[in-house]
Amino acid sequence: MTLKKYKVRRLLILCLLGVLVLGGHALHSHLKGEREEEASGEKVLQGTPVVLTPLELRSFERTVTFTGNLEAKSFALVSPRVGGALEDVFVEEGDRVTAHETKLFQTDPLTLEKGLEIARQEHTVAQHAVREKKANLERLQADFAKAEQDYKRGKELLAQHAISTSAFEEYESRYRQGLALIKHAKVLISLTQEQEIQARLHLEIAGKNLQDSLVMAPISGVITERFREPGEMGEIGKPVLRIENLEALEAVGFLPEDYFHEVLPGTTPVRVRVGALELPLQKITYKSPTVDRTLRTFEVKVHLSDPPPGITPGRIAHLEVLLESRTALGVPREALVAKRSGPVLFAAEGGKAREIPVVAGLETEGWVEIRKTAGASNTASDTASEDFLLEEGTPVVTQGQLFLEEGSLLAPVGGDN
DSSP states (O other), rough: HHHHHHHHHHHHHHHEEEEEEEEEEEEHHHHHHHHHHHHHHHHHHHEEEEEEEOOOOEEEEEEEEEEEEEEEEEEEEOOOSSSSEEEEEOTTTTTTTTTTSSEEEEEEEHHHHHHHHHHHHHHHHHHHHHHHHHHHHHHHHHHHHHHHHHHHEEEEEHHTSSOHHHHHHHHHHHHHHHHHHHHHHHHHHHHHHHHHHHHHEEEEEEHHHHHHEEESSSSEEEEEEOOOTSSEETTTTSSSEEEEEETTEEEEEEEGGGGGGGOHHHHHEEEEEEEEEOOOOOOOOEEEEETTTTTOOEEEEEEEEEEOOTTTTTTEEEEEEEEEEEEEEEGGGGGGGTTTEEEEEEEETTEEEEEEEEEEEETTTEEEEEEEEETSSOOOOOOOOOBBBBBBOOOEEEEEEGOTTTTOOOOOOOOOO
16 A cells, blocks of 8 residues: 555544544534423423421510629628627528527627626716715705804894904805805716716616627528638628528629610519529619719619529529510521512412512511511511512522522422421
8 A cells, every 4th residue: 555545544534533523522412402401491390499488476586685693682791899809609601590689799798798897886986976965065055054044143233233243254254155165066966967977878888888799690691601710809890790681682784885775674674594594584673873984884683582492692694685575477587588679588479489578677596577578567467568468377488599589480398388
């Protein structure tokens, strides 16, 4: 075979292979197009697979959550009324005490007993001084009576020229001295009476100090802290014990100033949870009249009467204040599709998708309140557009809505169909 014939044959073979490749590619493209047309026709025939969920009437809330501390509403830091060494402390931490009945502790009574005895003796001395001054007055009054008679008789005798002027002046001098002595005696009596009153007050104070050395419980409750032991010095104003009334507690916390105008004591409800225990719905009982200028917060308190076991001062309380609450139609959050004009949802109507612009409201537990639809009022009971009514039970698309548009055929699968 010549070289020329070889080249011609090779060229023919290459051309044949090219024709076969092009034909196979065309056939493949044709078959692929037919398959895509069949798939497209099936999709049009079956609609877009979606999950439908019916609208529900639900409770929606706007809340603010914060943590606080449990504190005793009534407590007392008990300190000595008189200073001195603590003779004894009669209670331990955890003991229950009764107001005005339970002995708590006593300051060294020996010194106070001696002080009381000294005050009693001083009062007795003062009483005797008063009696002595009164007896002296009686003696002076008796002497004065004799001097007064001599003075009167001497005055008569002088008028009759029976005695000399010098003798009469002696009678007159004794009379005037008697008057002065009586006046002085009365002043001394007043002075000793005041001293007796002063001594009596000192006696009362000494008795009160002795009585105050034994301190009784000022309130009923439980001893939660003991700061001093027997033998240590007790000082006025420095507590020995802390008593707390565990039957009335308060949950105390702080809220941001933004909520100040929305919290109303006695009205605003609040949920209180301590650990795993959820308490019955409570109300805010106290709101600070001012806002802290540094932290920009204000204090609130929730009174807890008769708390269950395990609810005790010092524990953390989780509080949820209900600022707003209402019942309205709601949809799962994922049903809403964000568009430039605002959120929309797709409702199922006759097997087709109905696009409905909506105004969302509160969100609670993954459900969003539908405040209104296009052309509707703000009331939850009248959430309607001009030609389509949203009501309880209306099915809306919660999965597959991103592939829908107005009028798309729907193929519901799964969900709450």
